[in-house]
Amino acid sequence: MTTSKTPLLDRIATPEELRKLRPAQLRELADELRLETIDAVSVTGGHLGAGLGVVELTVALHYVFDTPRDKIIWDVGHQTYPHKILTGRRDRIRTLRMGGGLSGFTKRAESEYDAFGAGHSSTSISAGLGMAVARDLAGGDNHVVAVIGDSSMSAGMAYEALNNAGALHSRLIVILNDNDMSIAPPTGAMSAYLARLVSGGAYRTIREAARQLASHLPRFIYDKARKAEEFSRSFITGGTMFEELGFYYVGPIDGHNLDHLLPVLKNVRDKDDGPVLVHVVTQKGKGFGPAEESADKCHAVNKFDVATGVQFKPKANAPTYTSVYAKALIAEAEHDEKIVAITAAMPSGTGLDIFGKTFPHRTFDVAIAEQHAVTFAAGLACEGYKPFCTLYSTFLQRGYDQVVHDVAIQNLPVRFAMDRAGLVGADGPTHAGAFDLAYLGCLPGFVVMAPADEGELMHMVATAAAHDAGPIGFRYPRGEGLGVELPERGDVLEIGKGRVLREGTKVAILSLGTRLADALKAAEELENYGVSTTVADARFAKPIDRDLLRSLAVHHEVVISVEEGSIGGFGAQVFQALSDDGLLDGARGAFKFRCMTLPDAYIDHDKHELMIARAMLDSKAIVAKALELLGDEQGAARAMIA
Ligand SMILES: Cc1ncc(C[n+]2csc(CCOP(=O)(O)OP(=O)(O)O)c2C)c(N)n1
Ligand SMILES: CC(=O)[C@@H](O)[C@H](O)COP(=O)(O)O
Numbered sequence: 001m002t003t004s005k006t007p008l009l010d011r012i013a014t015p016e017e018l019r020k021l022r023p024a025q026l027r028e029l030a031d032e033l034r035l036e037t038i039d040a041v042s043v044t045g046g047h048l049g050a051g052l053g054v055v056e057l058t059v060a061l062h063y064v065f066d067t068p069r070d071k072i073i074w075d076v077g078h079q080t081y082p083h084k085i086l087t088g089r090r091d092r093i094r095t096l097r098m099g100g101g102l103s104g105f106t107k108r109a110e111s112e113y114d115a116f117g118a119g120h121s122s123t124s125i126s127a128g129l130g131m132a133v134a135r136d137l138a139g140g141d142n143h144v145v146a147v148i149g150d151s152s153m154s155a156g157m158a159y160e161a162l163n164n165a166g167a168l169h170s171r172l173i174v175i176l177n178d179n180d181m182s183i184a185p186p187t188g189a190m191s192a193y194l195a196r197l198v199s200g201g202a203y204r205t206i207r208e209a210a211r212q213l214a215s216h217l218p219r220f221i222y223d224k225a226r227k228a229e230e231f232s233r234s235f236i237t238g239g240t241m242f243e244e245l246g247f248y249y250v251g252p253i254d255g256h257n258l259d260h261l262l263p264v265l266k267n268v269r270d271k272d273d274g275p276v277l278v279h280v281v282t283q284k285g286k287g288f289g290p291a292e293e294s295a296d297k298c299h300a301v302n303k304f305d306v307a308t309g310v311q312f313k314p315k316a317n318a319p320t321y322t323s324v325y326a327k328a329l330i331a332e333a334e335h336d337e338k339i340v341a342i343t344a345a346m347p348s349g350t351g352l353d354i355f356g357k358t359f360p361h362r363t364f365d366v367a368i369a370e371q372h373a374v375t376f377a378a379g380l381a382c383e384g385y386k387p388f389c390t391l392y393s394t395f396l397q398r399g400y401d402q403v404v405h406d407v408a409i410q411n412l413p414v415r416f417a418m419d420r421a422g423l424v425g426a427d428g429p430t431h432a433g434a435f436d437l438a439y440l441g442c443l444p445g446f447v448v449m450a451p452a453d454e455g456e457l458m459h460m461v462a463t464a465a466a467h468d469a470g471p472i473g474f475r476y477p478r479g480e481g482l483g484v485e486l487p488e489r490g491d492v493l494e495i496g497k498g499r500v501l502r503e504g505t506k507v508a509i510l511s512l513g514t515r516l517a518d519a520l521k522a523a524e525e526l527e528n529y530g531v532s533t534t535v536a537d538a539r540f541a542k543p544i545d546r547d548l549l550r551s552l553a554v555h556h557e558v559v560i561s562v563e564e565g566s567i568g569g570f571g572a573q574v575f576q577a578l579s580d581d582g583l584l585d586g587a588r589g590a591f592k593f594r595c596m597t598l599p600d601a602y603i604d605h606d607k608h609e610l611m612i613a614r615a616m617l618d619s620k621a622i623v624a625k626a627l628e629l630l631g632d633e634q635g636a637a638r639a640m641i642a
């Protein structure tokens, strides 16, 4: 007979069942929930530390609030594995982030308990305020709770929302989950401010705080609350920035102590007007020794051994693009003291932790603040510095107006290094770097590059460093390169010039970025069908190599562009150039042209290679496309099943 390690949790399939427990049982439930979270992530890998830090908060929120009628909005959504376990998804929790499995973030389509989808940070207060106002307009009476981390609280959006909420005075509860951690230790004055609040210097006495909150509560609750010992012990309040913005501030309270959390949450639930901010102090990685001790508190982990915490390390075949970027930037910065680098709270993810070891005074972690990062870079460029604004492609989306208004229109030579371009695997569509080629390619004067391998990345870093004429960007994928030999320092490429890797006569494949390997593979395969194929690497999505394009168009029956980017990106640039140069007209238009891009759909999380296959961007799909255009339908069908 096997005895379950989680007997109480085994009885709880929904929050409704959780709410039938006695308060005294919740400690045990939280302990089991933590065990289950650790065990599940040991099998799947994923975001561990953040979820472990909110186990008690998750239990308390579902206990006190009537979810899903009451809405809980989790910022980022990377801390919601315990929430998923409690909200009817425990049976699928070991499919997290796998193809066909649960998302690693909140997703409205996945569960009615996921009130708002996320992945990017600092959206929860805005979304929560929208829901609270919608409730008010409709005459409803449900509660809305936004849970936001201390680092996510550093982004501009959070302040825009606080500003609006303080003025609208709608009933909204914001839980500030302060674990004094981002992915790395947090940076910035806000983080220091929160630390001062937690250290307690600026507080009124506890009893005064309790009186103050009580005066905002309906009389009957006040009378009850006055008798509760925890009530007066749990609150410290007064004079905070949040109060100045129109919030009722409660805290800081111990987010692992259910005896503190429950009465506080009940009290703020029953407060009948205005926005409230509850400042909860937690520990990222709580309850799992290896996470508590690790520098990043096990923010994101590979599969691991539960007993030791030792993570499974996949065999590395080649350096990652990220590490090659860091190497290339160091090589450039050693020759040019004007080079500086900026990250928005992602030093390890972008390789700027490596750069920062060599050049600590030339590395700036601006916290989660992509909009600011871009305009900060613009300011540096105005003064003659050469900023490498190093962001994940998906997070640069947040700074798009700044790219246009503060950089591009002023033609400032800001260098954009866009990591995690294309599909990113387990993080899924919120993190895909799908749109950069489209949203940068349309900007006048912007140079946009994509390396086909990590050696090319080194050349593009050197090219960007040398390019003072205006804005320039390069996008490169998550994960390992191809293992090509790397130079000590990259070469400066001629702007707007591509290269031909293989000469053929019938089909021309013009690839941008890392689809080149599959393009070359497709060309080999096409030989088996008697189709002679040219393969070229455009290197630049903008400006496009028009001479190369003309020669491909004039000398082949079929021209196919390939990219790991959305519709409107590189293929659109190729099409525009073909059209502008009259290559689609009359006799010259005898060739057939197709762009192979990501489909007009969001691709769910999975292994990268499977996502590429689903997007019809692998070598098989390229072969099939070429054969189809040559009129060989049978060959095309065969190619897809080969
Ligand atoms: C706009 C945006 N920028 C960067 C990220 C990457 N990111 C994910 S979680 C995280 C740290 C969040 O810290 P915090 O809000 O304090 O939550 P914790 O992980 O500490 O619970 C960062 C920087 C993101 N998701 N969204
Ligand atoms: C939650 C979040 O946004 C990050 O933790 C992200 O998942 C990191 O992705 P990488 O693993 O590609 O660095």
Ligand SMILES: [Mg+2]
Residues within 6 Å of the ligand: 149, 150, 151, 177, 178, 179, 180, 181, 182
């Ligand atoms: Mg944090």
